[in-house]
Amino acid sequence: MKPKEDNLEQNISRLVKLAGDADKPSSEFVDSVMDGALDELKTPGTGAKKEKSGKTTKSKWVKGFAYAASILILVITLTLPSLKRACERKARPLMARKMAPLEYQVSNSKEVSGLNTSPQPPKRKAHFVGTPMSTNKPMALKDAKEEHKVALRVGRPEAGLIVARKLEPGKRNYPPMAHGGTTPPNGEDVDAMFFKNYGVNPFVDTEDDHLSTFATDVDTGSYTVVRRYLHDGHLPPEKAVRVEEFVNYFNYHYAAPQEDDFAVYAEAAPWSFGTGRKNSYLLRLGLKGKQVSEEYRKPAILTFVIDVSGSMRRENRLGLVKRSLRMLVERLREEDRIGIAVYGSRGRKVMDHRGLYEKGEVLGVIESLQAQGSTYAEEGIRIGYEMAEDAYKRGYINRVILCSDGVANVGRTGADDILEVIRKKAEKGITLSAIGFGMGNYNDVLLERLGDKGNGHYVYIDTIAEARRVFEDNLTGTLQVIGRDVKVQVDFNPEVVRSYRLIGYENRDVPDEKFRDDKYDGGEIGAGHSVTALYELKLWPDREGTVATTYVRYKHADTSAVTEFKSPVAVEDFNRSLDSSSSEFKLAATVAEFAEILRKSYWAKGATLDRVLERAQQLSREFEGDGDVIELVDLISKAERLMRDVEDDIFEIEEPVDVGDDEDEFLRP
Amino acid sequence: MADQSNKQDWAWISAGDADMWREFLSREIPRLYGMFMRRWPNPALAEELVQKTVFDAVRGRSSYEPTKGSGEEWIFGIARNNIRLEIRKRASRPSVDGDISGYMETIDNEPLPDEVLEQKETAAIVKAALAGLASKEQAALRAKYIEGLSARDIGRRLGVTEKAVHSLLYRARISLRRELERMAPADKKG
Numbered sequence: 010m011k012p013k014e015d016n017l018e019q020n021i022s023r024l025v026k027l028a029g030d031a032d033k034p035s036s037e038f039v040d041s042v043m044d045g046a047l048d049e050l051k052t053p054g055t056g057a058k059k060e061k062s063g064k065t066t067k068s069k070w071v072k073g074f075a076y077a078a079s080i081l082i083l084v085i086t087l088t089l090p091s092l093k094r095a096c097e098r099k100a101r102p103l104m105a106r107k108m109a110p111l112e113y114q115v116s117n118s119k120e121v122s123g124l125n126t127s128p129q130p131p132k133r134k135a136h137f138v139g140t141p142m143s144t145n146k147p148m149a150l151k152d153a154k155e156e157h158k159v160a161l162r163v164g165r166p167e168a169g170l171i172v173a174r175k176l177e178p179g180k181r182n183y184p185p186m187a188h189g190g191t192t193p194p195n196g197e198d199v200d201a202m203f204f205k206n207y208g209v210n211p212f213v214d215t216e217d218d219h220l221s222t223f224a225t226d227v228d229t230g231s232y233t234v235v236r237r238y239l240h241d242g243h244l245p246p247e248k249a250v251r252v253e254e255f256v257n258y259f260n261y262h263y264a265a266p267q268e269d270d271f272a273v274y275a276e277a278a279p280w281s282f283g284t285g286r287k288n289s290y291l292l293r294l295g296l297k298g299k300q301v302s303e304e305y306r307k308p309a310i311l312t313f314v315i316d317v318s319g320s321m322r323r324e325n326r327l328g329l330v331k332r333s334l335r336m337l338v339e340r341l342r343e344e345d346r347i348g349i350a351v352y353g354s355r356g357r358k359v360m361d362h363r364g365l366y367e368k369g370e371v372l373g374v375i376e377s378l379q380a381q382g383s384t385y386a387e388e389g390i391r392i393g394y395e396m397a398e399d400a401y402k403r404g405y406i407n408r409v410i411l412c413s414d415g416v417a418n419v420g421r422t423g424a425d426d427i428l429e430v431i432r433k434k435a436e437k438g439i440t441l442s443a444i445g446f447g448m449g450n451y452n453d454v455l456l457e458r459l460g461d462k463g464n465g466h467y468v469y470i471d472t473i474a475e476a477r478r479v480f481e482d483n484l485t486g487t488l489q490v491i492g493r494d495v496k497v498q499v500d501f502n503p504e505v506v507r508s509y510r511l512i513g514y515e516n517r518d519v520p521d522e523k524f525r526d527d528k529y530d531g532g533e534i535g536a537g538h539s540v541t542a543l544y545e546l547k548l549w550p551d552r553e554g555t556v557a558t559t560y561v562r563y564k565h566a567d568t569s570a571v572t573e574f575k576s577p578v579a580v581e582d583f584n585r586s587l588d589s590s591s592s593e594f595k596l597a598a599t600v601a602e603f604a605e606i607l608r609k610s611y612w613a614k615g616a617t618l619d620r621v622l623e624r625a626q627q628l629s630r631e632f633e634g635d636g637d638v639i640e641l642v643d644l645i646s647k648a649e650r651l652m653r654d655v656e657d658d659i660f661e662i663e664e665p666v667d668v669g670d671d672e673d674e675f676l677r678p
Numbered sequence: 679m680a681d682q683s684n685k686q687d688w689a690w691i692s693a694g695d696a697d698m699w700r701e702f703l704s705r706e707i708p709r710l711y712g713m714f715m716r717r718w719p720n721p722a723l724a725e726e727l728v729q730k731t732v733f734d735a736v737r738g739r740s741s742y743e744p745t746k747g748s749g750e751e752w753i754f755g756i757a758r759n760n761i762r763l764e765i766r767k768r769a770s771r772p773s774v775d776g777d778i779s780g781y782m783e784t785i786d787n788e789p790l791p792d793e794v795l796e797q798k799e800t801a802a803i804v805k806a807a808l809a810g811l812a813s814k815e816q817a818a819l820r821a822k823y824i825e826g827l828s829a830r831d832i833g834r835r836l837g838v839t840e841k842a843v844h845s846l847l848y849r850a851r852i853s854l855r856r857e858l859e860r861m862a863p864a865d866k867k868g
Contacts, residue, residue: 017786021851022823023722024790024858027801028808029824034711037826038725042732043703049736050694325787332783473784 204248205454207515209610212547215503220521223514225296225495225532225540228460230445230469232258234453235607236640237471239647249453250608252513255600256541259637261593263297263539270491271534272297273559273576276594278584280545282602284615290583292509292544293597294499294559298491301536306485308344309406310362314393316413317351318384323414326447327380330412333444333476334375340484341365348396349374352389353382362400386413387427394430397439404567406488407439411459414447428462435464440490440533444479445469457516464493464533486535492563494531497542498524499559505552505580510612512543512601524562527571531563543601545612548580555579592631596638599624603645606652618649688744691752702749703732710757717761720795727764731757768792778803779862785855807857815850822847 029035213221231254238245266272273296280291313334321327338347348362349371360374393409401407431441441463443456453469460467466487470476479487496519501509523529534540546556555577562573584590587598602621605613622645625638632638690698710731714724735753742752776793778800794800808816814836821827821835829843838846 016789017851017855020785020790021819021854023720023795024800024804025808025819025823025854026721026725027795027804028820029721032712032715033708034721034725034728035824035826038728039704039707041826042707042729043700045729046703046732046736047696047700049733050696050699050739328787472788 204246205516206248207251209608209612210511210513210515212508212510212545214508215501215506218521219501219503219506220498220524221501221509221511221544222496222498222519222521222524223511223542224517224519224530225497225534226253226514226517227257227532227534227538227540228254228457228467229258230254230453230457230467233469233471233475234445236644237469239644239651242647242651244648244651245607247608250604251516252601252604252608252610253517253542254513255604256513256543256597257539259596259600259641261295261539261541261597263295265297265300265537269574270299270565270572271495271561271563271574273561273574275557275559275576275578275582276584276591277546277556277578277582278587278590278594280587280598282545282598282605282616283612286547286612288547288550290546290548291587291594291598291601292546292557292578293594294497294542294544295539296495296497296534296541296561297539298486298534298537301485301489301491303485306489306536307404307406308346309341309408309488310346310397310400310402311341311348311406311488312362312393312397312400312409313347313349314389314409314411314413315349315351315378316353316384316386316389316411317378317380318353318382319380320384320414321447322380323447326414327378329446329470329473329476331375331378332473333470333480334412335372336473336476337480337484338365338368338371338375340481346400347371348400350389350393350396351378352385352392353380355382355385356388356390356392358392358396362396390427391430394434394439398434398437401437401439403438406490408442408465408488409434409439409463410442410444411456412444412446413456414445428458431459431463435462441465442487443467461530461532464490466533466535483537486537489536490533490566491536492534493566493569494527494529495534495540495561495563496524496529496531497540497559497561499542499544499557501546501557502555505548505554505556507547507549509547510545512545512605514542524560525573527562527564534563541597543597553580556583592628595624596628596632599628600641603641603648607648618645618652622646622649688742688749691742691744691749692740694739699736706750706753707732710753713754713757714761718764718792718796719798719801720792722795723764723792727757727760731760734760776800777862778858782859782862785858803858803861807854807861810857810860811850811853814846815853818843818846819850819854 228251231249231251234249235245235255238249263272263274273294275292275294277290277292280289281287282289282291315327315330315334317327321330341347343364343366345365346362347360347365348358349360350356350358359378360371363371365371390409390411393411397407397409435441441459442465443460443463445453445456445467446469456469457467468475468479470479498521517532519529519531532540544557548556556579558575558577560573560575562571564571584594587595599621602613602616603618603625606616606618606621622642625642625645629635629638629642691702707728710728711724714727715721718724731753734756738756742749746752747755774791774793776791776797778790778794778797781788781790781794808819811819817836818832821832822829827835829840829847833840833843836843836846
């Protein structure tokens with residue numbers, strides 16, 4: 010997102026033009042295009058190469074492009090060594106400071122790169138920084154917990170204009186990047202973004218382990234983060250893609266149970282995805298929570314903890330937070346109560362809890378927030394929880410809502426202590442929603458963990474439309490939890506199923522024996538929320554009978570009474586083909602394929618986005634008018650275009666595992 | 679469509695003859711602009727598409743083959759291709775409500791959708807809002823965004839310094855936004 014003034018100016022510029030003479034362009038415009046074109050003529054033509062980006066950079070290239078380019082290139086080249094040193098000097102301590110409390114390790118393996126030293130137009134080619142790219146190969150089960158922590162070192166992406174950017178004294182000046190690739194898509198200086206690689210689940214032989222256990226996850230943050238990347242013309246880093254959060258972003262229209270808290274739905278069909286695997290099936294398990302209508306929602310005591318540190322000024326993050334909260338406040342009822350704490354250099358209480366009949370004042374306080382200082386998240390969160398505890402009432406929804414870009418750079422003790430506080434309060438019934446904003450130095454890992462520990466959830470809001478989805482369309486589900494510590498265990502029948510792999514949920518793994526340990530943390534599911542899990546299955550030929558039995562275990566949100574129920578699915582229930590499956594099933598398959606390819610899953614080897622795009626386009630006709638599906642098509646086509654640009658790079662990667670012809674070889678990684 | 683008067687030898691296109699290109703572009707740019715405006719009555723978009731088309735043409739000049747048609751046909755082919763790309767881009771995104779009042783809340787932060795600019799009502803609202811501004815502000819906005827003058831030229835015309843033009847433009851943008859808000863109050867759906 011551009012800074013405020015840029016966007017306003019651009020919008021005003023476009024609007025004012027409407028008041029001009031509609032028939033002909035201004036002579037200044039004609040002149041400037043002509044000047045730019047004639048300058049461009051001085052560089053050799055590029056043959057039949059087509060511009061792929063739909064958007065031209067306006068009028069900037071037009072004047073003196075080539076001259077400016079060659080002069081600036083000279084400047085950049087001459088100042089390169091000192092510039093590089095300056096970048097390193099500044100960037101390293103900054104990252105270290107930000108990460109210290111969280112104990113991240115930085116992989117700073119590549120130097121800042123991407124400098125184009127010829128005045129030719131930049132080649133549209135992706136540029137990968139950070140860790141060297143590798144295929145996201147499946148891990149052996151025992152390694153699955155091993156954490157790969159990655160901080161991406163990033164530069165400023167600017168398409169087309171890369172040579173014409175001025176170096177500003179006093180500001181960090183990263184060398185410009187080529188278009189595409191895994192650079193973050195914001196226009197500000199960028200330090201680091203945090204994503205974590207949880208690996209990819211392997212195929213498991215049913216004979217070795219017939220149980221698959223995981224905690225539910227209703228988060229959708231990963232999908233919206235990736236959407237942000239793609240909209241801005243960049244492929245996301247693989248670590249940013251969590252398949253289950255992609256899949257769970259979409260509505261599969263499971264019918265809500267009338268009496269029970271949850272209902273389970275299963276559907277399966279043959280599925281061919283990637284090369285080297287034959288006779289695969291896709292099994293979709295859907296868990297749907299009971300609907301609670303807005304009138305029956307419990308009253309809520311909400312404590313906002315708002316990050317107002319300097320980083321929130323970027324891209325007008327705080328502005329988006331304010332608009333989102335305004336929207337939420339407008340939707341709340343009079344008996345709901347709101348308190349506000351903020352943190353910058355220090356945490357402080359801004360407003361004691363008050364009822365929503367004083368809506369005007371609450372809105373006034375939200376409006377008055379200003380960003381400044383560093384980020385003492387720990388203190389802010391503590392204060393928020395103290396307030397929430399003081400205001401606590403039984404029978405209410407007691408929720409802390411943390412709005413942040415996740416960057417915590419000041420604090421005595423670090424993330425583990427915050428997480429411990431949050432976990433303890435969650436036991437008392439105060440839950441946490443972690444809402445992510447911003448992109449430049451966005452900390453996906455911390456927010457996801459906070460939401461998880463706080464028995465709440467984690468969403469990422471990139472646009473006002475997403476805020477609407479979370480706070481308006483889905484407010485009851487966002488606030489009212491119906492099941493806590495929800496765990497799912499799927500028991501595969503070794504007589505029928507040869508092997509299986511859980512697609513996604515890598516960071517939600519629960520040891521099989523902990524399924525009935527009610528102290529062991531599971532996921533939380535809000536009213537009307539649904540959770541979808543996908544398995545890829547290999548069946549023994551010509552078998553019949555039960556394929557799998559799904560066990561669901563959860564604590565009732567109010568009484569904490571533990572309930573467990575099961576639901577079997579048999580071979581006879583399988584669809585004959587993917588085409589004959591429900592539209593929703595095909596949608597889930599398409600979304601998973603999209604995510605698998607984006608995260609370069611080992612199992613996506615040989616799969617291409619053009620096929621996924623085709624299916625998605627077909628689906629958008631079946632889901633006529635469904636904005637989410639239409640958007641999915643758009644995102645896949647964007648990703649497909651970007652991937653085509655970087656194709657060469659991808660296929661140069663050495664294959665990490667010897668697959669050979671015998672597929673059984675890689676069923677046991 | 680070819681220029682019959684002088685049975686042109688179009689070889690200068692790929693050769694990059696600057697004088698010929700200048701003459702060619704000064705003739706074609708207004709035509710292209712008109713063609714885009716007929717498709718989408720949105721000057722900002724038309725300018726963008728003209729730039730892109732011209733840029734595509736210049737950069738792809740070596741792919742031009744005189745045997746396949748005149749230079750005009752060629753550049754209009756590129757323009758049509760850009761129209762197709764634009765249509766495809768639009769088809770793949772959710773349909774947009776073109777009522778400007780739906781976007782007043784986000785006008786500071788997000789680019790307005792093209793659909794909003796293409797509404798007749800939007801042009802009417804903008805004209806009315808501009809008319810509500812102080813004459814100096816109005817003149818500055820028109821000079822800057824319609825005529826495309828530089829701050830220095832605007833300053834010369836209005837008899838003020840370049841710096842004053844920048845702050846005048848800044849104020850004018852804020853005033854215009856306020857006027858727009860008055861004309862098209864943001865619809866509060868919440």
